[in-house]
Amino acid sequence: MATEEMEQLVRREYTQGFVTDIESDTVPPGLDESVIAFISQKKGEPQWMLEWRLEAYHQWLKMKEPSWAHLNYPPIDYQGISYYSAPKKPEDRPQSLDEVDPKLLETYEKLGIPLHERAALAGVAVDAVFDSVSVTTTFKEKLGEAGVIFCSISEAIREYPELVKKYLGTVVPQGDNFFAALNSAVFTDGSFVFVPEGVTCPMELSTYFRINAANTGQFERTLIICEKQAQVSYLEGCTAPQRDENQLHAAIVELVALEDAYIKYSTVQNWYPGDEDGKGGIYNFVTKRADCRGDRSKVSWTQVETGSAITWKYPSCLLRGKDSVGEFYSVAVTNGRQQADTGTKMIHIGEGTKSTIVSKGISAGNSEQSYRGLVKIGPRAKGARNFTQCDSLLIGDRSGAHTFPYQEIGNSSATVEHEATTSKIGEDQLFYCRQRGISEEDAVNMIVNGFCKDVFQELPMEFAVEAEALLNVTLEGAVG
Amino acid sequence: MLEVKDLHVTVEGNEILKGLSLTVNVGEVHAIMGPNGSGKSTLSAVIAGKEDYEVTSGSITFEGRNVLEMEIEERAQAGLLLGFQYPVEIPGVKNIYLLKAALNAQRKARGENEIPAPEFMKLVREKLAVMKMDASFLQRAVNEGFSGGEKKRNEILQMLLLEPKLAMLDEIDSGLDIDAMKIVADGVNSLRSEERAVLMVTHYQRLLDYITPDYVHVLVDGRIVKSGDKSLALELESRGYEWVLEESAA
Numbered sequence: 001m002a003t004e005e006m007e008q009l010v011r012r013e014y015t016q017g018f019v020t021d022i023e024s025d026t027v028p029p030g031l032d033e034s035v036i037a038f039i040s041q042k043k044g045e046p047q048w049m050l051e052w053r054l055e056a057y058h059q060w061l062k063m064k065e066p067s068w069a070h071l072n073y074p075p076i077d078y079q080g081i082s083y084y085s086a087p088k089k090p091e092d093r094p095q096s097l098d099e100v101d102p103k104l105l106e107t108y109e110k111l112g113i114p115l116h117e118r119a120a121l122a123g124v125a126v127d128a129v130f131d132s133v134s135v136t137t138t139f140k141e142k143l144g145e146a147g148v149i150f151c152s153i154s155e156a157i158r159e160y161p162e163l164v165k166k167y168l169g170t171v172v173p174q175g176d177n178f179f180a181a182l183n184s185a186v187f188t189d190g191s192f193v194f195v196p197e198g199v200t201c202p203m204e205l206s207t208y209f210r211i212n213a214a215n216t217g218q219f220e221r222t223l224i225i226c227e228k229q230a231q232v233s234y235l236e237g238c239t240a241p242q243r244d245e246n247q248l249h250a251a252i253v254e255l256v257a258l259e260d261a262y263i264k265y266s267t268v269q270n271w272y273p274g275d276e277d278g279k280g281g282i283y284n285f286v287t288k289r290a291d292c293r294g295d296r297s298k299v300s301w302t303q304v305e306t307g308s309a310i311t312w313k314y315p316s317c318l319l320r321g322k323d324s325v326g327e328f329y330s331v332a333v334t335n336g337r338q339q340a341d342t343g344t345k346m347i348h349i350g351e352g353t354k355s356t357i358v359s360k361g362i363s364a365g366n367s368e369q370s371y372r373g374l375v376k377i378g379p380r381a382k383g384a385r386n387f388t389q390c391d392s393l394l395i396g397d398r399s400g401a402h403t404f405p406y407q408e409i410g411n412s413s414a415t416v417e418h419e420a421t422t423s424k425i426g427e428d429q430l431f432y433c434r435q436r437g438i439s440e441e442d443a444v445n446m447i448v449n450g451f452c453k454d455v456f457q458e459l460p461m462e463f464a465v466e467a468e469a470l471l472n473v474t475l476e477g478a479v480g
Numbered sequence: 481m482l483e484v485k486d487l488h489v490t491v492e493g494n495e496i497l498k499g500l501s502l503t504v505n506v507g508e509v510h511a512i513m514g515p516n517g518s519g520k521s522t523l524s525a526v527i528a529g530k531e532d533y534e535v536t537s538g539s540i541t542f543e544g545r546n547v548l549e550m551e552i553e554e555r556a557q558a559g560l561l562l563g564f565q566y567p568v569e570i571p572g573v574k575n576i577y578l579l580k581a582a583l584n585a586q587r588k589a590r591g592e593n594e595i596p597a598p599e600f601m602k603l604v605r606e607k608l609a610v611m612k613m614d615a616s617f618l619q620r621a622v623n624e625g626f627s628g629g630e631k632k633r634n635e636i637l638q639m640l641l642l643e644p645k646l647a648m649l650d651e652i653d654s655g656l657d658i659d660a661m662k663i664v665a666d667g668v669n670s671l672r673s674e675e676r677a678v679l680m681v682t683h684y685q686r687l688l689d690y691i692t693p694d695y696v697h698v699l700v701d702g703r704i705v706k707s708g709d710k711s712l713a714l715e716l717e718s719r720g721y722e723w724v725l726e727e728s729a730a
Contacts, residue, residue, distance in 0.1 A: 427531065428568045435528050436582035436638065437556035437589065446581060450572030450621065 030079045033057065036185055039084050043154045043188070046161060056174035056184030063178045069341040070370040070402055073283065073310050076248060083186045083219075139203065146202050148232075149194040153221050156192035163194055167225055171254035171291040171318070179250040179285040179312075187221035187252070195230035195261075204460055205234045220251040226261035228294065233264040235463060249308075250285045259294030259321065264302070266459055268467055270474075271307035273338050281309025281338070288315035292324035292353075300327040301344070302458045304467045306474045309338060314372065316345035319353035319381075326355040329455040331467075333448075333474050334367030334399070343372040343404075348381040348414070357388040360452050363399035364475055370402040377414040384414040392422040393451050395444065395475070445472040481506045481677055482527075482646055487538035489519075489526050489702075496522045498702035499538070504646065509678040511688055513713060514699035515721045520681040521565060523699070524648040528562040529555050542646070556582075557589035559645030563635040563652050569623040575634070576618035579604065579641055586642060607640040610670055612663050628655035636667035647671055649680045653687040665690030685717035698724050 027035050036057055040050040065076070143150050149160060157164050174184040195201050226232055236253075249271070255263050265288075274281025284307075290299035301315040317326030328344040346355035355375065363369045375386045392401035403420050425447060433443035449456070449468050456464045482504040489497040496519045504510050514520050526533045527540060529552035540547040542560055550558065570578070584594045595603070608615060611633045623631050632652055639647050649668065653661055668678065668691050680691065688696070688710060696712040697704045700721065705728035706712065716724070 426568060429570050431528075431530055431552065432564065432568045432570070433578070433582075434552040435556050435562050436578065436642065437553050437585040438581050439553050439585065440551075442581065442585070446573055446578070447570060450570055453572035 027082055027084045029082045031057075031081070031083055031186065035083050039186060039188060042084065043157070045154075045157055048161075048165065049157055052169070052174070053185050056181050057186075059175035060178065060181035060185055063175070063181055065178050069312055069372070070368065070404075071310055071312065071339050071341050072368075073339070076283070078182070081248060084188060142202060146199055147196045148199060148201050149192065150205055151192055153187070153190040153192045153223060156223070160192070160194070163225070164192070164223070167254070167256055168223060169254075171256060171289050172252050172287050177287060180252055180287045183219045183221060183250045183252045183287070187219040189219070190221035190223075190251070191234075192222070193224040193232060193234060195226045195232045197227040198229045199227075200230070201232040205232060218249050220249075222251070222253040223256075224254070224263060224265070225256045226258060226263050226297075228258045229260045230258075231262045233460060234266070235460065236265070236267045237269050247280070248283050248285070251287070253286070253288040253315075255290035255299055257290065257292050257294060257297035257299050257321075257324075260296045261294060262298045262300075263290065264300045265290070265315075266463060267301075267303040267305075268463060268470065269303065269305045269307055269311075270470060272309075273307050273336060274309040277337060282307065283310045284308040284313065285310075286313040288313065290315070290317045290326065292317060292319050292321050292326060292350075294324070295321040295350070296323045296325075297321050298325040298327075300329070300458070302329040302455065303331070304455070304459070304470065305330070305332040305340060305342060306470055308340070311338075311340040311342055313340075313342045314344055316347065317355065318347045318349065319355065319384075320349045321353075322350045323352040323354075324350055325353070327458075328355075328357045328359070329458040330359045331362070331452045331455045331471075332360070332369060333362045333364075333471060334369045335364040335474055336367060337365070338367040339369070340367075341370045341372055343370075343374075345374040346376070346386060348375075348377045348384040348386070351380065351382045351384075353381055353384045355384075355386045357386070357390070358454050359388075359390045360455055361390075361392045361401055362395065362448055362451070362471075362475075363392070363401050364395035366398045368400045368402075370404060372404045372406075374406040374408070375416055375418075376408040377411050377416065379410045381411050382413050384411065386414075386416045388416075388418045388420075389454075390418070390420040391451070392420075393448065394422065394424045395448075397424075441476070444475060448475060481543060482679070483539075483541045484523075484527075485539045487523075487526070487540065488536045489522055490534045490536055491522070491532060495536075496533075496702055497526070500699070500703055502697065502704060504677050504679055506645075506677055507674045508695065509672060509680070509691065509693045510695045510697065511680045511682060511693035511713065512697050512699050512704075513682060513685070513716060516683070518699045519702045520683075520699050521650050524562055524650045524679065524681055527555075527560060527648060528552070553585070554589075556642075556644075557586050561639060561642060561644035561647055563632075563639060563647065563649040565651040565654060567623050567626075567631045567635055569621070569626075571621050571624050573622050574618065575620055575622050576604070578622050579618075579638065582638065583641055603641065607637055610640060611637045611667050613637060629657065629660035632656060632664055633660065633667070636664055639671060640667060643671075643676075645676055647676065647678045649678065649682075651681055651683060653682055653684060661687065661690060685713045688713045700725055700728070 027038055033054060036053050037050060040053060172180050175181050193205060224234060255265060257263050271282035271284055292299055299317050305311055315328060319326050326346050332340050332342050334340050344357055357373060359371050361369045361371055371390050373388060377384050390403055394401055401422055405418055407416055409416060429447050430443050433446060434440055448471055456467055459467055484500060484502040487497050487500045512520055535548055542558060547555060580600060613633055623634060652664060656664060693710055696708055696710060698706040706724050
C-alpha cells in the first residue's frame, strides 16, 4: 500500500475523534493497515501511536521469521490469525466452578492456589464470585501515594503519553526482530510501570493483579521504567495453567533502569503445553530486554518456564552504565512434546559491568530443550565480568538437552567464566531416596527441586513455594 | 524374620549369587564376610530392590511377605533399610529435608500422621548426639562435600531415625578411621534390640571388634560356604579365605 493511501486510511479512521462506537468486538483473521487502525481506535490511542504501529508493520512485512532456533513447528499462517478480540462477556463464561473442567480444578488444588482465586483463573465471570475492584483500588491508592504509576499500557498511552513516547521502543526497537515487529504493530495488552527518582516501590507489583493476568492477551507489551535510585520488584504470570484460544503469543517486555536503579523481574510461565501429542499448545515467542542505562544500575531476570508447546525467549541486558549489573536466573522444564529454546544475552558496554547467568534446564518425556546464551564484551567494557553456569538435567532417555553458549570478547581485561553440566537424573539418587521409603514421584520432585534451588531462592518467597509445587505438577508421570 | 532361599541372581548375564540361603531371626546380628567379588554387596542390594539385578530363581521373604514382589519404597517402609557403601550426593536437597520426608513417608505407610516439627527436631537432635554430628549437618545438601566418614555417619543417623526392623549395612566400615569407626559402631550398637536385626556385609574383621555379631557367614563365589560365631571371623583374619574354600570343596 502506498504511503498516501495509508495516510488516507489513518485520517479516515480518526476524523470522528477518539470517541468511537464500534459494534464489532472482533476482527476477521488477517493483518493489514485497517486492522491496526481498528486496534488503535479500539484502544482510543492518539495519532502518533497509530503511526508508530504502522511503521512497525511495514518493517515486519519486509522481515522473515527466524529459523535459527532449535525448534520444530509447522509454518504459522499470520493471515489466519485474528489480531483483536474483546474479552469474553460475563454471560458467555462459566457461571460457577461447577461448570469448570474438574481436571483444571484438581491442578489448582495441587498448586495450592487460594480458593477465591480459582474461580477467576478458571474464567468464571468474576462478578459472580467476588468483587475485585475494591482490592485493586486500595493498592492503586497506596502506589499513588508513593508516586508509582502502575496501569495497563493502553491507559498509559492515553494518560501518560510523554512518558510512553520517551521510552517505548527504546530498548526493543520496532524492527528488532520478526516477532518484536509484529508485536509493535498489533499489541493490545500489557502493563506500564513508572517508579520516580528515589522511590522504592512499596509492594511487589502484580502479586494482587495476577487474576487479571489470567486474561492477558496474545500480544502483550510491558514497559517498566525506574528513575535514578528507584527500585521495583515485578511479578509476571501465574503458576496456574493458562489456556488461551490464541495459539501464537509474541510479547515484548522493555525495562529501563537509570542511575542506581534496581529492577527485579520475575516470571512464572505456565501456558498450555498442548495435549500428549503436543497439539493445541501455545507458541510463545517473547522478546524481553533490559537497558541498564545508568551507572550502577541493576536488573535481575528470574524465570520459571514450564508451559507452552514452543518457547522462544531470551531475556537480555544491555549493560551500558558504568558498573551496571545484569542477572539471569532461569529454570525451564519441558515434558511431553514441549520444545524450548531459551537463554539470555548479556551485552557489556560500560566499564566494570558485571553479569551472572544461572540456567537450569530439565527435560523429561519426549521434550527438547536448548540453552542459547550470548556474552558480549564491548571494546570499552574495561574490567567487565561474567559468570555463567548452565546445567541440564535429563529425565528418561527420550528427551534432549542442548547448550549453545556464544562469547564475543572485545576487551582483554574482561573475565568470562562458563560452567556447564549435563546429567541424567541419577538412578542411584532415585534408588537412594526410595530406599528410605520415599515414593518414586516424590523422589523425582525432591531431586529436581534441589537441582533448581539456586534459582528458586531468587524468587520472591510466596512465588518460590508455588514454583516448587508447579514443578512437581509439571513432572507428574515423567518417570515410570 | 528374613528368609533367603536358594537365591540365584545375575547381573548383565553373569551369575553372581548361585544358590544362596540365609535365615535371620529377630534380635540377631549377622555378619557376611568374603573375598572381593564373592557377591556380598549383591545380596544386600537385591534385598533392597536395586534394579539391574535379575533374580533367576529362589525366594526372599520378610516377615512372611514376598520381598521380590515389593517396590523399593515398600521394602523400606516394611523395615528393610540399606546403609550404602557409597552414599550418593543429592545437590540442593537439605539433609534435614530428606530425613523428614523419609520419616513421614514411613509414618504415612504405617497409617500414622506426619511428625510435628518440634517433635521431629527433638528426635533429630537426640540422634545427632549419638553420632557426634553437629547440627549444621542438617542444613547441608545430602552427602554433598561430605568426607567418607561423614557420609557413613549420615547413613547411620538415618537408620537411628527411621528405626528399621532389619538394618543392612554394606561395608559401612570402608574408608573409616578408628575414631569414626567407633562412632559408627556405637550407632549400630544402639540400634540392637530384641525387635530388630542387623545384617552387616564387611571385608574386614576389624568392624566386628566393635559390633559383635551372633553369626558370621563366609560368602564365596555366590554361596555361603561356612557359618559360625564370632570366632570364625577371627580365624578368617589369621588364615584368610583359602582354607574355607578347600574345606567346602572337600
